[in-house]
Amino acid sequence: MHIFFINIFKIILRAIYAVLKIFPLKKTKILFLSRQADTPSIDFSLIQKELKTTNNEVDIVNICCRVNKDIAGYSVFFWNILRSMYHLATVRICVLDSYWPPVSILKHKQDLTVIQIWHSIGKIKKSGYQTLNKPGGRNEKFSKALCMHQNYDIIIAGAKVWNPYYCESFGVTEDKLYNYGLPRINFLINNKDMNKEKIYARYPEFKNKKVICYAPTFRRNAEVKYNDLISKVDFKKYILIIKKHPNDKTILRDKNIYTCDEFQPLEILTICDYLITDYSAIAIEGALLNIKTFYYVYDYEKYIEDNNINIDLLKEMPDCVFKDARELVEKIESGGYNFKAFSEYKKKYLPDKKGNSAKMIADLIIKKLYSTNIKQSMMEQ
Numbered sequence: 001m002h003i004f005f006i007n008i009f010k011i012i013l014r015a016i017y018a019v020l021k022i023f024p025l026k027k028t029k030i031l032f033l034s035r036q037a038d039t040p041s042i043d044f045s046l047i048q049k050e051l052k053t054t055n056n057e058v059d060i061v062n063i064c065c066r067v068n069k070d071i072a073g074y075s076v077f078f079w080n081i082l083r084s085m086y087h088l089a090t091v092r093i094c095v096l097d098s099y100w101p102p103v104s105i106l107k108h109k110q111d112l113t114v115i116q117i118w119h120s121i122g123k124i125k126k127s128g129y130q131t132l133n134k135p136g137g138r139n140e141k142f143s144k145a146l147c148m149h150q151n152y153d154i155i156i157a158g159a160k161v162w163n164p165y166y167c168e169s170f171g172v173t174e175d176k177l178y179n180y181g182l183p184r185i186n187f188l189i190n191n192k193d194m195n196k197e198k199i200y201a202r203y204p205e206f207k208n209k210k211v212i213c214y215a216p217t218f219r220r221n222a223e224v225k226y227n228d229l230i231s232k233v234d235f236k237k238y239i240l241i242i243k244k245h246p247n248d249k250t251i252l253r254d255k256n257i258y259t260c261d262e263f264q265p266l267e268i269l270t271i272c273d274y275l276i277t278d279y280s281a282i283a284i285e286g287a288l289l290n291i292k293t294f295y296y297v298y299d300y301e302k303y304i305e306d307n308n309i310n311i312d313l314l315k316e317m318p319d320c321v322f323k324d325a326r327e328l329v330e331k332i333e334s335g336g337y338n339f340k341a342f343s344e345y346k347k348k349y350l351p352d353k354k355g356n357s358a359k360m361i362a363d364l365i366i367k368k369l370y371s372t373n374i375k376q377s378m379m380e381q
Contacts, residue, residue: 006145010105013085017106020089025111029059030365031087033096033103036119037246038066041097042266043117046183050362058369061087066246088112093369104147113153113368116170117361120281121158121182122349125217126308128169136220136307154368156180156361158284159351165310181351183358184266188288190355195270199263210273211239212332215265216296217280218245221306225298229276230254232329241268245280274332279309287346288354292337295321296328316348317341 030051032044040048040062051058065080067073085102088094092111096103097119108114128149131137138148149170157166157177167174200207212233216224226242233240233256241258243265244250252259260268265282269275275286275293286293295313297303300323313321319338322328353360 003141003145006142010145013081013102013105014107016082017085017089017102020086021109023086023090025092025109026059026090027092028055028057028369029061029087029091029093030369031084031091031094032060032062032064033084033094033100034062034064035066035098035100036064038064040064041119042187042264043097043119043183044095046186046358047095047117047361047365050358051365054362054366058366061091063087093365095365099146099148101146104150106151108151114151115154115156115361115365115368116149116152117156117182120284121185121351122281122284123158123162123165123169123310124281124283125279126165126169126310129171130165130168130310131307134307135305136303152176154178154364156182156357158182159349161348162310178364179351180360180364181353181357183361184285185288185351185354186356186358188266188269188285192270192289195267199260199267199271202262203258203260206239206271209237209239211241211271212274212276213241213243213265213268213272214276214296215243215280215282216245216248216278218247219299219303219306222299222302224248224250226250226252227254228298229296229325229328230257232325234329234333237333241272243268276328279303279307279313284349287342287350293317293320293342294328294331296325297321298323298325311349316345 032040034041034044044062048060051060063080063084065077067077081102084100088102088108093113093115094103095115095117097117103114132140132143152170152172153176155166155170155172155176157163157179158181160179163174163177166177214229230240235256239258240256241260242252266285269286269289269291272291275291276296277283277293278295278297283293295317297313318341320341322331
């Protein structure tokens with residue numbers, strides 16, 4: 001029954017889009033799409049800043065809409081889908097950081113170039129086509145009906161070591177990958193001191209204790225065991241900041257913890273002494289700032305079965321991976337850390353070129369924008 005409604009949905013969108021494609025292309029318009037948040041991400045903002053620096057004539061359109069799973073939320077999202085269809089029909093370049101239905105479902109004009117930058121600089125956990133029919137992944141029938149991750153011309157990837165996993169996740173060949181990394185690398189490196197001062201101004205007590213940030217990944221069919229870790233932390237010695245995944249609706253009530261909702265995880269990293277995560281790519285971002293990173297994987301076997309990961313954490317980061325919260329906290333308190341493994345991890349999994357991603361992506365966009373303009377001009381002659 002669900003597949004039936006998906007097919008009806010596709011027919012309606014394609015009929016509307018056939019009319020919208022009558023409208024002429026706007027030669028300098030660039031469309032940015034995201035389901036990650038309701039406002040442009042750091043990656044989008046930095047790319048757009050570079051674009052304006054390179055060519056101030058570009059017309060940038062942002063459609064950012066995180067789906068709230070209620071009637072109002074779906075209504076807002078459907079309206080944004082319709083808005084995006086008009087722009088997809090009249091734009092030359094589309095940049096997105098997540099799956100967006102009209103991009104993959106619809107048949108576009110020849111001159112549209114779609115650039116998928118995704119929202120992480122690595123592929124620690126399996127995703128997309130790698131997880132079809134897994135308990136923590138996507139239903140294969142629904143995914144194929146929704147044409148998941150189709151129509152991408154370019155995919156911005158991290159270090160080359162991740163390339164096989166990008167190809168598996170998106171169902172593409174390696175020639176579509178550009179190993180530029182994400183602009184958030186620029187943000188982390190160039191704005192570390194500024195972000196630190198901003199956070200300290202809001203939370204001056206963070207200066208007096210060691211700061212631990214716990215940032216677990218989202219589990220589609222399971223809850224995160226926050227309390228197991230919270231109960232083991234000595235709050236006389238440590239500040240504990242918990243940054244939940246945006247899809248995690250858990251309400252944290254412990255008065256000892258901080259959530260720092262006004263700051264993004266990337267900003268919080270700048271004041272962290274320790275990062276605790278599990279299968280999240282925030283570990284790669286933490287590595288950029290040389291933050292001692294530990295992996296709290298209490299559900300390791302189950303996660304492997306339900307979703308799986310692309311790298312062997314136990315092998316890559318020995319002495320830093322724990323299933324027991326008490327042992328993890330004791331390791332932190334001991335002061336010991338496997339810097340040798342951490343150094344090898346950074347060499348292997350961080351992009352070669354750091355701090356120039358925004359400019360490289362902006363230059364690529366301008367190049368593609370120019371080349372499609374030339375192609376269209378030749379067709380019109």
